[in-house]
Amino acid sequence: MHDPLRTLPGYGLRRASVAMMNRFSEMLRPLGIKYTESSILILIGSNPGIRQSDLTHMLDIQRANLTPIIAQMEGRNLIMRTRIDGRSWGLDLTETGKEMLDAVWKATLAHEADLIGRVPEACRPALLIGLNALWDEPEGSAEKA
Amino acid sequence: MHDPLRTLPGYGLRRASVAMMNRFSEMLRPLGIKYTESSILILIGSNPGIRQSDLTHMLDIQRANLTPIIAQMEGRNLIMRTRIDGRSWGLDLTETGKEMLDAVWKATLAHEADLIGRVPEACRPALLIGLNALWDEPEGSAEKA
DNA sequence: CTTGATTATTATCATATATAACAATATCAC
DNA sequence: GTGATATTGTTATATATGATAATAATCAAG
Numbered sequence: 404m405h406d407p408l409r410t411l412p413g414y415g416l417r418r419a420s421v422a423m424m425n426r427f428s429e430m431l432r433p434l435g436i437k438y439t440e441s442s443i444l445i446l447i448g449s450n451p452g453i454r455q456s457d458l459t460h461m462l463d464i465q466r467a468n469l470t471p472i473i474a475q476m477e478g479r480n481l482i483m484r485t486r487i488d489g490r491s492w493g494l495d496l497t498e499t500g501k502e503m504l505d506a507v508w509k510a511t512l513a514h515e516a517d518l519i520g521r522v523p524e525a526c527r528p529a530l531l532i533g534l535n536a537l538w539d540e541p542e543g544s545a546e547k548a
Numbered sequence: 549m550h551d552p553l554r555t556l557p558g559y560g561l562r563r564a565s566v567a568m569m570n571r572f573s574e575m576l577r578p579l580g581i582k583y584t585e586s587s588i589l590i591l592i593g594s595n596p597g598i599r600q601s602d603l604t605h606m607l608d609i610q611r612a613n614l615t616p617i618i619a620q621m622e623g624r625n626l627i628m629r630t631r632i633d634g635r636s637w638g639l640d641l642t643e644t645g646k647e648m649l650d651a652v653w654k655a656t657l658a659h660e661a662d663l664i665g666r667v668p669e670a671c672r673p674a675l676l677i678g679l680n681a682l683w684d685e686p687e688g689s690a691e692k693a
Numbered sequence: 694c695t696t697g698a699t700t701a702t703t704a705t706c707a708t709a710t711a712t713a714a715c716a717a718t719a720t721c722a723c
Numbered sequence: 724g725t726g727a728t729a730t731t732g733t734t735a736t737a738t739a740t741g742a743t744a745a746t747a748a749t750c751a752a753g
Contacts, residue, residue: 419682420565490731529674537564635700
């Protein structure tokens with residue numbers, strides 16, 4: 404069975420990403436959290452008071468798709484919102500959220516270690532550089548401040 | 549704005565994959581075809597008479613999700629099905645499908661060139677090896693014949 | 694011939710992502 | 724200050740992707 408797709412780096416990139424995300428989702432499942440939510444926890448944890456719009460830029464997701472995620476995380480008492488001005492909310496972790504962040508970080512680091520472990524050592528530095536070259540500063544968006 | 553996610557290869561892998569697939573989808577849009585369909589065309593083109601179940605294995609997608617895709621591609625006169633036995637169908641490209649495959653290959657190669665072009669030359673070989681290490685022979689599935 | 698595995702289909706559900714319209718507010722030019 | 728414009732967040736909707744379960748038909752192994 405001949406498979407020309409296997410010669411294509413772009414195809415390999417997609418397959419690698421899907422395989423990786425499946426494994427990561429599996430590791431997060433016991434925590435009852437999804438990987439997008441885990442990213443949000445991490446960003447709020449390292450940027451207390453961050454606004455939703457900052458998250459949408461950093462994660463490159465749509466405002467409209469973030470709203471229900473934030474609402475649900477607030478409902479689960481993982482994050483709290485405080486008014487910054489008439490338009491925007493500042494996001495912070497609750498105590499529950501901080502505990503969840505600890506667990507999320509552990510799972511994330513375990514997952515990253517697993518991932519790196521699958522790559523021959525000699526390839527690792529170039530892999531990182533290559534991956535970042537493929538998405539960093541996407542399209543026309545000049546980095547905001 | 550501090551972003552710990554940027555230090556994570558796994559996160560970079562996902563972002564790279566998403567950015568890449570968005571660009572590829574854009575390149576395929578004029579052809580009126582989606583990237584999963586493009587992969588199917590390529591595999592049928594290089595394996596005339598291939599069965600749906602072979603496709604599901606090679607693409608690692610669910611039988612149930614392939615069925616409507618194949619039906620739609622048959623409806624668009626891109627592929628034709630002939631009975632192999634009482635259970636399975638053999639898939640082949642129609643003339644229209646072969647022309648589409650030509651266009652798809654051109655777009656695919658252009659996309660792959662664009663992708664590789666974004667990666668510093670010194671990193672390319674390691675990137676390919678690394679990516680394949682991350683998905684090749686996923687989990688428990690021993691390669692079928 | 695019976696049992697069990699394979700192939701394909703149908704239906705359903707969850708998730709991820711994209712777009713458009715809207716309300717409220719902030720910012721900027723004047 | 725006032726008016727035009729941009730930002731922020733929300734709601735509703737559409738599409739794409741992916742997973743699961745149940746069913747029917749058929750093949751393969753003993």
